[in-house]
Amino acid sequence: MSKSKDKKVPLYKNIWFWDAIIAVVAIIVVAIIAIVTGSKPAPEPEKTTPSEPQPVAKQEPIKPLEGKVGESFYYHGAWVSVVSVERNYSDAENYIYPREGKELIKATVNIANGNSGTYPYNVMYWRVEDSNGAITDSSAETYSLPNALNSGELTKNGKVTGDIIFEIPAGDSPKLHYQITNIYIKDEVIINL
Numbered sequence: 001m002s003k004s005k006d007k008k009v010p011l012y013k014n015i016w017f018w019d020a021i022i023a024v025v026a027i028i029v030v031a032i033i034a035i036v037t038g039s040k041p042a043p044e045p046e047k048t049t050p051s052e053p054q055p056v057a058k059q060e061p062i063k064p065l066e067g068k069v070g071e072s073f074y075y076h077g078a079w080v081s082v083v084s085v086e087r088n089y090s091d092a093e094n095y096i097y098p099r100e101g102k103e104l105i106k107a108t109v110n111i112a113n114g115n116s117g118t119y120p121y122n123v124m125y126w127r128v129e130d131s132n133g134a135i136t137d138s139s140a141e142t143y144s145l146p147n148a149l150n151s152g153e154l155t156k157n158g159k160v161t162g163d164i165i166f167e168i169p170a171g172d173s174p175k176l177h178y179q180i181t182n183i184y185i186k187d188e189v190i191i192n193l
Contacts, residue, residue, distance in 0.1 A: 067191060067192070080111050082107050082110075089106040098167060102168065105174065109162060110159065113154035117156070120180065127176070128174050128175070130169055132169075139166055178190075
């Protein structure tokens with residue numbers, strides 16, 4: 001028994017030895033990387049003397065494409081038009097009536113893709129502006145129409161025609177607005193009714 005106690009294990013066969021070697025090598029590698037890449041101090045900002053304020057370039061307001069029913073407009077890759085408008089619209093069969101003091105207008109719109117990619121269309125791209133300057137979305141009754149404009153995409157040379165209902169003050173002179181909802185697109189098509 002005493003022989004096994006006296007027997008010593010070589011240093012390189014102990015696990016703690018290799019743990020220590022790995023830790024030392026890792027510290028050396030991190031130190032070398034830190035020295036090689038080194039952090040450079042931030043450059044001092046240039047000292048300038050105040051001068052006269054520079055005039056800011058004035059941006060011209062984006063002018064919308066404006067026209068009337070029956071005209072087509074090329075708008076960001078598609079031909080857009082309001083084909084027809086029916087004033088004082090109601091549909092007893094589908095229980096579509098205007099509220100008191102209001103009238104419904106049904107607009108039939110057409111969108112034709114004029115570019116090589118796809119083109120999005122959506123009923124929410126269409127809104128109506130009354131003579132008081134209030135711009136509102138289409139009426140919920142739009143979705144009960146048999147030929148309602150929905151949403152989707154048009155392929156190359158694709159076309160879609162659909163109906164949209166808007167509610168406006170009775171006897172008003174509204175304008176339809178068409179604008180793709182996109183932070184980069186600021187212009188729109190306006191159709192005077």
